[in-house]
Amino acid sequence: MKLDKSFNYTNIGKIKFKNLPLKKFSILYVENSLLDQKRLIPILKFYSSHLYIASDGKEGLELFKKYNPDIIVTDTKMPVLDGISMCKEIKKICSDIPIIITGEKSSDCLLEAINIGVEKFLIKPVDKERLKNVLDEVETNLFLKKAKEYNIFMLHQYKNAIDSSNIVSKTDINGIITYVNEEFCKISGYTKDELIGQNHNIVRHPDVPKETFERFWKTILAKKIWKGTVKNRAKNGKTFYVNTTVIPIVDWNGKIVEFVAIRYDVTKSVLLQEKLQRKEKELESLNKDLERRVEEQTKKLRELNLTLEKRVEKEVEKNRQKDRMMFQQARLASLGEMLGNIAHQWRQPLMELGILFYKIKKEAKDNKNILDIYNIGTSILEKMSQTISDFQSFFRPDKEKEKFNIYETIKQSISIIEGSLKKSDIEVILSDGKSLEVYGYKNEFSQVILNLINNAKDALNQNRLFDKKIWINIKKEKDNVLIEVIDNGGGIKDNLIDKIFEPYFTTKHSKQGTGLGLYMSKMIIEQSMSGILEVQNVQDGAKFTIKLPL
Structure with missing residues (x-):
């Protein structure tokens, strides 16, 4: 969400949030007829x-300038x-104020009211129920508008909180820097003007292997979050280390539009760990030298005292065990410190967000829209809280293959984009195959299914107006399972069908596709899961x- 630069965030107290749950606002009523006043004032x-x-337009305009009401009825x-x-003059002062006009049936008056942008035109005599419905609608819109302003204000504070405590940058799809905060400038030594428009490898350290960045790009272009500790080089040549999380940002169509990177400085921790490793090697070398010297001495003493030799070997082994234990404890202490920092950085703002959502729910009462937003927000908070556990798994080896159910995995994948499919009026028909299981990478397989369904959806939206369908068939063939994804979107041109699995080849507009989806899908199926994609x-x-293979 883009922040409204015209909104004065320092004067947020002027917004009448204390009355929002009751949806009551101030009203200016301008009417010359005492009979109409008597009917409508209650x-x-x-x-x-x-x-x-007010009883005339001039008086109404003066009252508006003095009290700045929320709604005009005239x-x-x-x-x-x-x-x-009068409404024309008021619109010059406040262009978005809601206005309800009452009057005799007249096409000229109605046209003028439309031209100045009034909310409703009610024919006299005004139906009371109709007026109530219109006021309900106007007050609801005002409430939502002020709630939106409040949310923008809160988001602005969250952004400031992240910017002040983390190192933040944004790049476009090609890695060109589009935004950096002050913390990024401090640690890198570059100014914003020197960074904006440059490739992010401006801070890349030459010691980092090329393969590391290839894996990095492979991960984020697959729309996955990448996490790791990165070695960078500042403008003055000094090395610094940052614990980095890179998040792909996608649009409504699932296309990556930019990357957001959030980091924090772990240089001291990394340098301490390197120092401990050097000490470990030095001690290991000393131990080896000690072993050699002990061995020489034991050879000389073996003939004199066999018992003494055994005692010396036993003591040496004890020393080794103590050293190993000390090194292990040092490593665990360093890791614990890093994880503690993460927990502190995440859980405090997450707890505050949870309290804020609870307050919103409490104030919303029976407002279904706000309650739906509350449920979605709390669900997102739970997922963010899980990030701490995900970070811990980073220090473990890569997850191994697992056995998973094909039908359930495809069903879960469809649920992810169910809303998008319904919006496009596309029917997905999934055949029965509930008992079939394969051995492989469940998440990667789910990504392949999502990519195939999205491609079919794009073809259907482009080439077919109605009766848009996608069939997904699951069946067993000897020792294999076949998954067929079929659409009725017109097919692929004969001169292109042999090229669609090539990297960077796409049949879509350059703004809608990168040409990597099918290429990555084929790599996952054939190289990671020993299968075939045709x-x-x-x-x-x-x-x-x-x-x-089953």
């Missing part, structure tokens, strides 16, 4: 926190200054076939 009083009443015909003219055109579309 309703307006019920809906308003403050009601200001008649068209009045002495001195008519309602339409494509062919069928009667009404394309069919992708995955063949995996």
Whole structure:
């Protein structure tokens, strides 16, 4: 969400949030007819926190300038200054204020009201229920507008909190820097002007192997979060280490639009660990030398005292065990310190966010929209809390292959983009195959299925107006399982079908595809899971076939 630069975040107290749950706002009522006033004032009083009443447009304009009400209700015909003219003057002062106009049925008045952007035009005599419905609608819109301003204000504070405690940068899809905060400038020694527009490898340390960056790009281009400790070089040539999390940011279509990197300085911890490793090697060398010297001495003493030789060997072994234990404890202490820092950086703001969501839920009462937002927000907080555990798993070796159910995994993948498919009016038909299991990488397989479904969705949206369908068939063939993803989107051109698995080749517009999705999918299936991924055109579309050993 982009912050509104015109919004004064320092004057947030001026927003009337204390009345938001009751949805009551101040109303200016301008009406010359005492009979209409008598009919409508009780309703307006019920809906308003403050009601200001004027009998002509001039008086109404003065009251507006003095009290700055939230809603205007006015008649068209009045002495001195008519309602339409008054509304024009008010719109010059506050262009987005909601205005409800009452008046006789007149096409000219209605046209003028539309031109100045009023909310509603109610024909006299005004139906009371109709007025209540209109006020309900206007107050709800005002409430949502002020809630949005408040959320933007809170997000601005969260951004400041992250910027002040972490090293943050953003790049485009090609790794060109588009944003850095002050902490990034401090640790790198570069100014913002020197960094913006440059490739992020401006701080890359030459000691880092090329393979490391290849794995890094492979991960984030697959829309996965990358985490690791990176060795960088500052402008003055000094080395610094940062614990880094790089998050791909995608648009509504699932296309990566930029990368956000959040880091914190772990230079002291890394240097301490390197120092401990050097000490460990020195002690290991001393131990070896000690072993050699002891061995020489024991040879000389063996003939004199066999018992003494055994005691010396026993003591040497004890020393080795003590040294190993000391080194292990030092490593664990360093790791514990790093994990403690992570927990402190994450859990405090997460707890504050949880409290804030709870307060919003408590104030929202029976507002279903706010409650839905609360449920979504708390779900996101739970996932963010899990990040600490995910970070710990980083220090363990890569996860091994596992046995997983094909049907359930595909079903879970479909649920991820179910909303997008419904929006495009696409029906997904999943055949039965609930008992079939394979041995491999579940998450990577799910990514392949998502990529194939997204490609089919794009083809259907581009080439078909109705009856858009995707069939996913699961069946057993000897010692293999076949997964077929079929669409009726018109198929792939014959001169292109042999190239679609090549890297950086895409049939989509350059702004809609990178040409890496099918290439990465084929690598996952054939190299990581010992399977086969093929494509062919069928009667009404394309069919992708995955063949995996059971």
